[in-house]
Amino acid sequence: MKEKIKLFLDTDLLEKYLLGATTDLETLQVERYIAMYPEVRKTYNELQENLEEFAKSYAVKAPEGLKEQILSRVKAQNSTRRKFMSYAVAASVVALLFASASYFFYNQNLNLQEENSMVTNQIKLLEADMKERLEDVRNQFIVLNNPDTKQYKLKGNKKAKDLKAVAYVNPVKKLSYINVQNLPHLEEGQYLQMWAEVNGKMLNLGILKDAGSKDNLLAIPYSEDAVGYITIENEGSNETPTVENIVANITF
Incomplete structure (x- = not known):
């Protein structure tokens, strides 16, 4: 060499x-x-x-x-x-x-x-x-068009009664998405945030800003027995969800 x-x-x-x-x-x-x-x-x-x-x-x-x-x-x-x-x-x-x-x-x-x-x-x-x-x-195409996909409708509690969303979960392809169809009116400085509890860890999935068509989907990490939460949060850095402000949840 x-x-x-x-x-x-x-x-x-x-x-x-x-x-x-x-x-x-x-x-x-x-x-x-x-x-x-x-x-x-x-x-x-x-x-x-x-x-x-x-x-x-x-x-x-x-x-x-x-x-x-x-x-x-x-x-x-x-x-x-x-x-x-x-x-x-x-x-x-x-x-x-x-x-x-x-x-x-x-x-x-x-x-x-x-x-x-x-x-x-x-x-x-x-x-x-x-x-x-x-x-x-x-x-997204697989989730929306696959017959194995299950749909879960979400409605907000009294703190966010206008909230409407649909979760799409495909246990075969191990894919899951959520579609926000309607957002509630919140006070200034507040917003809705999506969380997922996967294998004992809480994951921040981001802020729910837009409500729109069926094709406007937000990916959610798939895991058996995972739990999803939507909370009302105040502006600032939140590493964990505010439990008392949970307005909707879903178990996959």
Whole structure:
């Protein structure tokens, strides 16, 4: 394995990669070696630092009119000196241009890598979110259309007498949802919150904000002998339900 890494480091692929001069195939090979082998990654980081220091040291913008002043002085000298100075000026200009170009392409490469990483992460997040949404839609369809699904109608007690909801539980697919059909009028600063007691643990399922169509469902964790509660809570962080404010419950 070490011989393989040494052979790779003996090539100029890392330098070409830093300057953006590798082919697509070479780029894939370099990125794979950087990700897999710490020795390659260390060498790559050192080359990055050296290139950045070199570029920063020489990427100095020439003052305006410098070229014209140098050419004017060169013309005043004899032909031998004029030729020598012309070569020196040309070499200096080329060196400055090369350093500036190297630093520019180095920064461009870093920016492109960062943008590519951001876009890749965003795509992954979107794919995960879309997958989750599609899974939820599929489960809702199963619950609403499967003959094994049982329906439980919920009505609020005297503290929330206008509350109406329907729970859909499918013990075969182990899925359960609740649909809030009507919300009671509550005092300012109060809201209805859904809870589920599963395997002895109380889970916060969120605030019931909207009442709507049959397709407006809230997922509930399924468990045999689970108990669901709806409580009236005041604004603030509640880790457990307020028992005296339970307005509806259902046993699955």
